Amino acid sequence: MKKRYAICGVSGRGLGMFAKPILTTFSASSELVGLLDRDPARFELFRTRYPEQAGIGTYSENEFDRMVDETRPDVIIVAGRDDTHARYIMAALRRDLDVITEKPMVTTGEDARRVLEAEKNSKGKVTVTFNxxxxxxxxxxxxxxxxxxxxxxxxxxxxxxxxxxxxxxxxxxxxxxxxxxxxxxxxxxxxxxxxxxxxxxxxxxxxxxxxxxxxxGAEGEANPRKVDGRHCSTCEDTEACSYYSRWNTRSHTMRVQDDHLGSLSEGKSRFPYSDYRPDQCIFDSQIxxxxxxxxxxxxxxxxxxxxxxxxxxxxxxxxxxxxxxxxxxxxxxxxxxxxxxxxxxxxxxxxxxxxxxxxxxxxxxxxxGHGGGDPLLLEDLFMGEDARRPYRLLSGAxxxxxxxxxxxxxxxxxxxHRAITIDEVLGGNRPAPALSISGEGGQGR
Incomplete structure (x- = not known):
């Protein structure tokens, strides 16, 4: 029987690192049954890349429980913006589902502690993709x-x-x-x-x-002009910007820099998502x-x-x-x-x-990718860990x-301006979890 996966966060990583191998390399044992995201344009991008999968259920950011009820996944893959990770990890653990999450697992020590406690009370377990x-x-x-x-x-x-x-x-x-x-x-x-x-x-x-x-930021020494709201693709200051001119010529269309999108747009819109621009100015005061x-x-x-x-x-x-x-x-x-x-x-x-x-x-x-690590990680995720190793590679919560x-x-x-203990970050001065790190002597989750 195929293992069923649903993806929360239809990001470039969600599509390239998870959806693609589920639908291709590991399709004999894996099935993609649901997609959840706040931006409907991301579903359209998925359908453009995988038209034969157009029938896969799509859900808005607040429809997690509906998605689980209708698609019955075995595993939730969390691959959206970092601040969304805790929400969907916790929701999956409450439903006793396994979780595969992109790093970082969460964005705060407080949320990390919440995940650890939720995992203890769940039949599900968390895997973090440290490739x-x-x-x-x-x-x-x-x-x-x-x-x-x-x-x-x-x-x-x-x-x-x-x-x-x-x-x-x-x-x-x-x-x-x-x-x-x-x-x-x-x-x-x-x-x-x-x-x-x-x-x-x-x-x-x-x-x-x-x-x-x-x-x-605004005070960066290479900032050609102090003004907010610029975007590289339309900026009037590109010729005076060392960071832009280092990687682009005046006659060459802007290269979308390491945004996990360029390989996905394939001649469609440069920025195929509704509210996401990977070309915001690196000298904005928002930073x-x-x-x-x-x-x-x-x-x-x-x-x-x-x-x-x-x-x-x-x-x-x-x-x-x-x-x-x-x-x-x-x-x-x-x-x-x-x-x-x-x-x-x-x-x-x-x-x-x-x-x-x-x-x-x-x-x-x-x-x-990642020094040859990605293919091996995907095998462990979708085929089970390689039992021949004397130590664990997959990371846990x-x-x-x-x-x-x-x-x-x-x-x-x-x-x-002081030393910070891990105890105070993870538990507000409560002792940090007395658990082993994965791979320590071959033990740990």
């Missing part, structure tokens, strides 16, 4: 830690870089409003915090951070989030994370070092070589035993909660 875990280079790092090659983990250095193409895209979209996204320390950095939590198998306890809005962070995170077993992220750099990638009582590993990755203005090497892992010779490890790379609470602690520390 970075699935990249072969990242699973190799996990294996090296589990094998004990580093010993007890003492510290981690992680510096993440987003280039002016990708980094600026968040400031063109709804992500730039903290109320909708939680800020980039939640929307984006939860990916990074989850990776570290999973790699080292420890839980974050306390965070201290600094942050700033250095590049974007109320940061674009630069430096943070220190303390973990329950003594490890310390030194983390930084910058959303406006000449190239994209990250530098990682993990230190332990038996050795150290280092790796450097350049994302998107086609956007990098210099030759980039193939990523390797350098391993330095505390007493011994350096070893360079070449990892087999895979095709597919606890993983989602710890990554979100770390991100909230970062921006609260920036705002309040």
């Amino acid at each position: 970075y875990r699935y990249a072969p280079i990242h699973t190799k790092i996990k294996e090296m830690v589990l094998e004990g090659r580093l010993g007890r983990i003492t510290s981690v250095d992680l510096n993440w870089y987003l280039d002016t193409y990708h980094g600026s895209s968040y400031f063109k979209r709804w992500n730039r409003v903290r109320e909708l996204s939680g800020g980039l320390s939640i929307h984006k950095c939860t990916h990074h915090f989850d990776l570290v939590n999973w790699w080292i198998g420890q839980k974050p306890v306390e965070v201290f951070a600094y942050g700033a809005l250095n590049y974007y 109320d989030i940061e674009d630069t962070y430096a943070a220190t995170v303390r973990y329950n077993e003594g490890a310390l994370l030194s983390y930084s992220v910058n959303f406006s750099l000449p190239y994209e990638g990250y530098r990682l070092a993990i230190n332990g009582t038996k050795g150290r590993l280092e790796t450097l990755e350049y994302h998107m070589p086609s956007r990098t203005p210099f030759p980039t090497p193939v990523q390797t892992i350098d391993y330095f035993p505390l007493f011994g010779s350096k070893e360079t490890i070449h990892v087999v790379h895979r095709e597919g 606890v993983d989602g909660a710890y990554s979100v609470s770390t991100g909230e602690a970062v921006w609260r520390s920036v705002k309040e």
